[in-house]
Amino acid sequence: MGDVLDLRRSPLAGRGFGVDSPRLRMAEEPFRSLVEVRSQARPEAAGVGATWCWQLGPTWWLVDGAPATEPCLEVPLAGVVRSGNEGASAVDVSAQRTTVVLAGENAERVLAHGCPIDLSRVPVGGCVQGLLVGAQVAIGRTGDDAFRVYVRPAFARHLAAWLTDAAVEDL
Amino acid sequence: MLRIPCPHCGERDATEFHYGAAAGVDYPTDPAALTDGEWAAYLFVRANPRGWFRERWFHAAGCRLWFHVERHTVTDQVRTVREGAA
Numbered sequence: 001m002g003d004v005l006d007l008r009r010s011p012l013a014g015r016g017f018g019v020d021s022p023r024l025r026m027a028e029e030p031f032r033s034l035v036e037v038r039s040q041a042r043p044e045a046a047g048v049g050a051t052w053c054w055q056l057g058p059t060w061w062l063v064d065g066a067p068a069t070e071p072c073l074e075v076p077l078a079g080v081v082r083s084g085n086e087g088a089s090a091v092d093v094s095a096q097r098t099t100v101v102l103a104g105e106n107a108e109r110v111l112a113h114g115c116p117i118d119l120s121r122v123p124v125g126g127c128v129q130g131l132l133v134g135a136q137v138a139i140g141r142t143g144d145d146a147f148r149v150y151v152r153p154a155f156a157r158h159l160a161a162w163l164t165d166a167a168v169e170d171l
Numbered sequence: 172m173l174r175i176p177c178p179h180c181g182e183r184d185a186t187e188f189h190y191g192a193a194a195g196v197d198y199p200t201d202p203a204a205l206t207d208g209e210w211a212a213y214l215f216v217r218a219n220p221r222g223w224f225r226e227r228w229f230h231a232a233g234c235r236l237w238f239h240v241e242r243h244t245v246t247d248q249v250r251t252v253r254e255g256a257a
Contacts, residue, residue: 060235116184117183
């Protein structure tokens with residue numbers, strides 16, 4: 001098992017991506033446990049140990065939990081959302097996206113350089129899906145100046161390169 | 172840039188959407204009974220009004236749901252929006 005995990009590579013591993021300056025911090029958080037839930041009601045994600053639960057659509061949710069060596073949120077979440085709720089589902093999609101976190105007073109400004117969505121209108125705990133420099137992303141706000149950007153692995157290097165370039169003025 | 176008001180995500184750039192052409196074109200209840208002419212009419216013949224036009228849009232980069240929009244084909248104003256795929 002240990003060997004398998006050593007072979008796992010995140011989309012931005014070895015790309016030198018990351019910024020740690022007083023006004024902006026950017027980093028990849030690889031291998032997060034992600035589960036997509038289809039359910040009318042917001043799933044009780046905290047009860048199964050997940051950290052965040054974002055609404056992607058009217059009945060579409062993305063649950064984000066700590067990295068794990070195997071899918072650990074899917075089964076408990078499925079049990080929660082399907083109790084008394086025909087048609088609800090939970091599917092592990094950890095490999096479908098990687099997570100880039102941005103924090104600091106300039107985080108929103110950096111994203112705004114390439115994102116046509118007005119992020120100032122997204123409340124803490126809110127999430128928007130859309131295009132960020134051509135890449136389909138989900139952007140969740142975790143604080144007044146902190147964001148989590150979920151991006152497909154195939155677009156991650158493009159996004160990281162763009163973020164590195166866009167952040168030059170905002171360090 | 173054409174701006175499309177998604178009923179769930181709010182107004183977004185048209186590049187986030189797929190265009191679904193005219194709304195309200197129902198699949199024939201008994202396709203095998205149609206003549207070639209009627210089938211061709213179902214497939215290809217559409218109204219092409221100069222004015223208000225009801226059409227379908229799909230928010231591909233956002234909530235990934237179909238909805239209806241009533242759009243003026245000359246001014247690109249949008250009058251009504253409603254949820255639903257049909």
